[in-house]
Amino acid sequence: MHFTVVGSGAIGGTIGAHLRxxxxxxxxxxxxxxxxxxxxxxxxxxxxxxxxxVRAPAVTPDGLAAALAGRPPEAVLLAVKAxxxxxxxxxxxxxxxxxxxxxxxxxxxxxxxIAARIGADRTVGAFVNFGxxxxxxxxxxxxxxxxxxxxxxxxxxxxxxxxxxDVMREAFLKNTTLTGNIWGYLWGKLGxxxxxxxxxxxxDTMANVLSAPENLALMANLAAEVVRTAEAEGVESExxxxxxxxxxxxxxxxxxxxIRASLDRLATFNRRSLKQKSGIWRDxxxxxxxxxxxxxxxxxxxxxxxxxxxxxxxxxxxxxxxxLETGRRVMAPQNLAxxxxxxxxxxxxxxPP
Numbered sequence: 001m002h003f004t005v006v007g008s009g010a011i012g013g014t015i016g017a018h019l020r021x022x023x024x025x026x027x028x029x030x031x032x033x034x035x036x037x038x039x040x041x042x043x044x045x046x047x048x049x050x051x052x053x054v055r056a057p058a059v060t061p062d063g064l065a066a067a068l069a070g071r072p073p074e075a076v077l078l079a080v081k082a083x084x085x086x087x088x089x090x091x092x093x094x095x096x097x098x099x100x101x102x103x104x105x106x107x108x109x110x111x112x113x114i115a116a117r118i119g120a121d122r123t124v125g126a127f128v129n130f131g132x133x134x135x136x137x138x139x140x141x142x143x144x145x146x147x148x149x150x151x152x153x154x155x156x157x158x159x160x161x162x163x164x165x166d167v168m169r170e171a172f173l174k175n176t177t178l179t180g181n182i183w184g185y186l187w188g189k190l191g192x193x194x195x196x197x198x199x200x201x202x203x204d205t206m207a208n209v210l211s212a213p214e215n216l217a218l219m220a221n222l223a224a225e226v227v228r229t230a231e232a233e234g235v236e237s238e239x240x241x242x243x244x245x246x247x248x249x250x251x252x253x254x255x256x257x258x259i260r261a262s263l264d265r266l267a268t269f270n271r272r273s274l275k276q277k278s279g280i281w282r283d284x285x286x287x288x289x290x291x292x293x294x295x296x297x298x299x300x301x302x303x304x305x306x307x308x309x310x311x312x313x314x315x316x317x318x319x320x321x322x323x324l325e326t327g328r329r330v331m332a333p334q335n336l337a338x339x340x341x342x343x344x345x346x347x348x349x350x351x352p353p
């Protein structure tokens with residue numbers, strides 16, 4: 001197959017490199033000129049859990065049309081940050097052919113943005129959860145294997161989906177799974193993402209924050225707010241890699257044993273990875289750039305309001321991340337303490353035994 005990887009950093013670079021190693025045609029596209037130049041000059045290097053180098057053409061978005069030379073892209077793997085989705089589509093959409101499709105290898109509900117621009121019939125959903133970090137131009141750290149679910153937005157099993165799944169299993173993740181409920185996995189990831197955004201308010205590992213007993217109710221209720229919103233949308237959230245949305249949901253009685261077990265599994269999963277801190281933390285501390293909070297948790301808060309309820313923890317967490325982005329707040333244990341106090345005030349009955 002021929003893959004056009006738009007956004008060739010941690011996620012796109014890792015997937016694209018594995019596809020190229022398996023002798024698929026890959027065109028890397030990235031808006032960081034130094035990264036494109038490094039790939040062109042010496043190839044793309046994957047290090048960490050696996051170590052190898054691949055050579056493939058790489059261009060910036062303004063060179064995409066020339067690189068394709070009139071050939072419509074077959075499969076476009078869109079792996080830009082959520083806030084750049086619409087802009088990235090502007091260089092891709094005019095080049096698509098009748099059989100072209102775009103796969104959202106992103107966090108959040110970006111499939112809605114893509115489908116609005118190019119049509120749902122050209123959009124394939126993907127749930128991605130593996131550890132990787134952009135290290136330097138031409139270098140990606142692949143921290144650990146994880147989950148990859150692929151699905152058509154309407155839940156159908158189609159020939160293109162089956163072919164894509166076969167390729168991903170053979171070239172990248174053997175456990176790549178096709179699903180008729182891709183929205184369930186996307187909402188499931190958002191529940192986990194809420195926990196990771198909270199973990200990025202302190203300078204600590206994901207595993208340590210998730211496993212700390214004092215954070216139990218906070219982590220559970222951050223996820224529960226997302227699960228409640230998904231249910232209002234008629235979506236059943238799906239679990240993965242230790243995260244189980246079922247126990248997290250607001251219920252009477254609450255399944256605190258299930259919540260503890262899920263958080264313990266998540267902590268174990270993260271401790272096994274070379275990537276100990278989240279991409280959110282890395283955006284704030286290393287790359288010093290805006291996070292995806294407005295495009296991950298922001299839509300959840302907005303959707304909840306359309307159903308007539310608020311998400312106080314998610315809304316405050318969004319504000320807190322903005323304060324960290326702009327330097328008006330520093331990473332410190334007091335941030336989680338503040339969120340725990342808010343949790344106790346807005347959900348006084350949701351207290352673990």
